[in-house]
Amino acid sequence: MTRETAATARSYTPWQATALVTLRLLIGWHFLYEGLGKLVNPYWSSASYLGEARWLFQNQFLNIASSEAALRVVDFLNVWGLTLIGLALLLGLFARAAAIGAVVLLALYYIVAPPFVGFTYAVPMEGSYLVVNKVLIELAAVLVLLAFPTSGIFGLDRFLPWTRPGAVGGLRRAQA
Amino acid sequence: MTDERKDVGGDQPAADSPADWTTMSRRGWLKALVSIPVIGVFVYNFVRKRAAEATKRQAIMAELGVSERGPAVIPDLISKPPGERLRVGIIGFGGEGEALVRHAGFAHPGWVEDARKAVAENPRDKQLEVYLNQQDLNIAITAVCDVFDVRAERGIAASQVEVRPGGGALPAAKRYRRYQDMLQSGDVDAVIIATPDHWHSRMTMDAVAEGIHVYCEKCMTRTEEEALAMHAAVKASDIVFQLGHQNRASESHNKAREIIAANILGPITLVEATTNRNTPWGAWVWDIHEEGNPATIDWEHFQEPAAHKVPFNLGRFFRWRCWYDYGTGLSGDLLSHEYDAVNQILEVGIPKSAVSSGGIYYFKDGRDVPDVFQSVFEYPDRDLTVMYSATLANGRNRSAVFMGHDASMRVSGSLTVSADSDSTRYEQKIKDRMIDPSVPMFTYQPGLKGIDAVTSATEEYFASRGLLYTYQGGRRVSSYHLLIGEWLDVIRNGGQTSCNIDRGFEEAITCHMATRSYLEGRRVTWDPVRRRIV
Numbered sequence: 001m002t003r004e005t006a007a008t009a010r011s012y013t014p015w016q017a018t019a020l021v022t023l024r025l026l027i028g029w030h031f032l033y034e035g036l037g038k039l040v041n042p043y044w045s046s047a048s049y050l051g052e053a054r055w056l057f058q059n060q061f062l063n064i065a066s067s068e069a070a071l072r073v074v075d076f077l078n079v080w081g082l083t084l085i086g087l088a089l090l091l092g093l094f095a096r097a098a099a100i101g102a103v104v105l106l107a108l109y110y111i112v113a114p115p116f117v118g119f120t121y122a123v124p125m126e127g128s129y130l131v132v133n134k135v136l137i138e139l140a141a142v143l144v145l146l147a148f149p150t151s152g153i154f155g156l157d158r159f160l161p162w163t164r165p166g167a168v169g170g171l172r173r174a175q176a
Numbered sequence: 177m178t179d180e181r182k183d184v185g186g187d188q189p190a191a192d193s194p195a196d197w198t199t200m201s202r203r204g205w206l207k208a209l210v211s212i213p214v215i216g217v218f219v220y221n222f223v224r225k226r227a228a229e230a231t232k233r234q235a236i237m238a239e240l241g242v243s244e245r246g247p248a249v250i251p252d253l254i255s256k257p258p259g260e261r262l263r264v265g266i267i268g269f270g271g272e273g274e275a276l277v278r279h280a281g282f283a284h285p286g287w288v289e290d291a292r293k294a295v296a297e298n299p300r301d302k303q304l305e306v307y308l309n310q311q312d313l314n315i316a317i318t319a320v321c322d323v324f325d326v327r328a329e330r331g332i333a334a335s336q337v338e339v340r341p342g343g344g345a346l347p348a349a350k351r352y353r354r355y356q357d358m359l360q361s362g363d364v365d366a367v368i369i370a371t372p373d374h375w376h377s378r379m380t381m382d383a384v385a386e387g388i389h390v391y392c393e394k395c396m397t398r399t400e401e402e403a404l405a406m407h408a409a410v411k412a413s414d415i416v417f418q419l420g421h422q423n424r425a426s427e428s429h430n431k432a433r434e435i436i437a438a439n440i441l442g443p444i445t446l447v448e449a450t451t452n453r454n455t456p457w458g459a460w461v462w463d464i465h466e467e468g469n470p471a472t473i474d475w476e477h478f479q480e481p482a483a484h485k486v487p488f489n490l491g492r493f494f495r496w497r498c499w500y501d502y503g504t505g506l507s508g509d510l511l512s513h514e515y516d517a518v519n520q521i522l523e524v525g526i527p528k529s530a531v532s533s534g535g536i537y538y539f540k541d542g543r544d545v546p547d548v549f550q551s552v553f554e555y556p557d558r559d560l561t562v563m564y565s566a567t568l569a570n571g572r573n574r575s576a577v578f579m580g581h582d583a584s585m586r587v588s589g590s591l592t593v594s595a596d597s598d599s600t601r602y603e604q605k606i607k608d609r610m611i612d613p614s615v616p617m618f619t620y621q622p623g624l625k626g627i628d629a630v631t632s633a634t635e636e637y638f639a640s641r642g643l644l645y646t647y648q649g650g651r652r653v654s655s656y657h658l659l660i661g662e663w664l665d666v667i668r669n670g671g672q673t674s675c676n677i678d679r680g681f682e683e684a685i686t687c688h689m690a691t692r693s694y695l696e697g698r699r700v701t702w703d704p705v706r707r708r709i710v
Contacts, residue, residue: 025214036222043621066300090211090218158200158208 032086092155258314265319265364269331273370279656312342377402395508425658441580449514454571498543505545527553538569
């Protein structure tokens with residue numbers, strides 16, 4: 001955190017700050033429920049989703065899905081990743097790390113089953129998508145959170161010793 | 177815009193020390209904790225949703241009286257560790273015979289090598305892992321009988337394979353050219369019969385005469401007369417008999433029995449069972465071995481019990497299921513599976529009547545058994561019709577459906593139960609939106625976690641019906657292995673096999689009723705007093 005960041009943080013209008021914090025809370029809520037929902041469902045497994053893989057890293061995804069041990073690790077990482085990222089975004093604690101994690105997870109989800117022309121899936125999608133789907137849009141929304149951090153003021157990051165007062169969280173921006 | 181900007185962070189003192197928050201203003205605290213109410217709302221809704229789901233689930237499950245968790249009505253078919261080593265002979269080392277011996281713990285070394293290559297190419301291929309994880313059944317393959325030299329040699333090679341559960345090569349099996357010599361040799365305690373159907377009853381009855389236990393492939397016999405004689409002989413003996421219907425060891429089929437016992441479906445009036453396959457292999461157009469010729473195949477011995485004797489014929493030898501001389505086509509090969517599954521789940525026994533139809537509509541290759549075949553069985557005492565329908569020229573997956581007044585149950589490798597929208601029993605629950613007839617109220621999927629690579633279309637067909645693999649505690653186990661294991665366990669420790677001679681008799685008679693009806697173009701009935709198809 002630098003003085004520049006701190007100064008930048010102060011430069012959001014209340015309207016901008018409200019919009020950004022709302023976006024962060026909504027995405028956090030979504031991640032947290034996706035994680036907890038899977039955590040409490042004894043039948044949930046990422047196998048069927050990974051089994052749909054047909055693009056980049058297809059073989060790796062399929063191998064994970066077919067290996068009991070690998071699947072257990074991936075399921076664990078996914079469930080707890082989602083839960084902790086959701087909690088972090090909601091609380092505004094370690095929000096930058098959480099956002100980076102969210103981008104990685106969302107990118108993986110997108111890569112497994114991208115809505116490209118000619119790709120059909122056993123499980124029908126709930127909407128109509130061409131190249132762009134909700135996963136990609138959520139990924140872009142998390143990029144917005146990374147670019148315009150808010151947790152340094154509206155979140156527990158504010159209490160972290162290394163967060164300078166007034167800082168909004170991680171990303172360094174040139175002062176306008 | 178710039179002049180509109182307000183200093184949103186400016187409520188803090190401009191101090192640099194990390195402990196700034198100790199002096200933070202009230203507004204600063206409020207901002208830092210802005211999400212706490214949101215988290216409160218989340219937790220409130222999450223707990224409510226969970227509670228609502230749990231109530232609904234519990235209400236349904238209490239109503240149904242079964243658990244969604246896995247069954248394990250078949251925790252472990254092998255009740256005790258295998259005791260002394262049993263000496264097993266194999267009669268007929270073709271595709272099925274080789275598979276049975278492998279699932280008993282003796283794979284052909286060539287198969288092991290191929291399986292290793294398959295795993296190297298595709299780590300998802302589980303066949304080697306499943307094979308090696310099998311329980312060591314503590315048997316030795318001491319004798320092999322096959323009329324084709326190449327297959328007899330393969331059997332001998334398998335009997336002394338080094339890579340096997342339990343480990344270590346055993347002495348080579350002895351080859352017998354006549355199964356009678358094997359039975360009389362004193363070298364075998366039990367035999368696996370995996371020959372074409374026209375041999376089953378003769379071999380079993382000869383084994384009975386020697387006091388040798390029998391595991392016999394389906395269909396149990398080729399004719400009604402053979403079924404009557406074989407049933408009588410086995411019943412009068414002390415041998416342990418198991419008919420090779422792997423569905424008996426399948427988790428979902430056992431779960432289905434639980435569903436029926438709990439009377440979840442209400443009165444069942446109709447069961448639809450089907451077979452669809454769409455490959456030449458699935459229609460028994462099996463490979464003709466390049467080394468097959470009159471010098472390597474004892475053709476006269478092969479066709480000895482057959483109704484019609486014909487000159488040496490490679491097609492008839494390697495694709496025997498296409499001719500009534502050696503089997504009964506769809507009836508004995510695949511209706512038998514579906515029927516036995518229905519019999520396992522509903523315990524229906526022999527039907528009162530059967531009507532069949534069909535024809536040779538696609539594989540016009542000289543066969544005399546139909547490739548499209550329908551049978552309708554009536555059970556007036558049970559107020560039930562069982563319908564079977566099959567084509568070998570379409571692969572659409574149709575799992576068996578049990579139709580009750582209150583709910584329908586689909587059974588294959590997995591199992592679903594859906595309430596009927598006009599059900600009497602669930603009427604109130606449907607009105608209260610506790611039960612939604614458009615989604616299954618009960619799903620049971622053994623081994624749900626993880627996917628397997630299953631290769632050929634025919635294998636996929638069997639796997640989808642729980643006939644290749646089943647799951648124990650989420651781990652994939654071959655259902656052949658479990659069924660053979662159960663047979664050996666009963667030989668050692670006593671008890672009943674799950675597909676014993678009575679179940680086999682019901683299977684054989686039912687299949688022969690279907691065949692007779694098709695061949696004679698009329699409705700046939702079973703006379704339980706005279707014990708005859710009329």
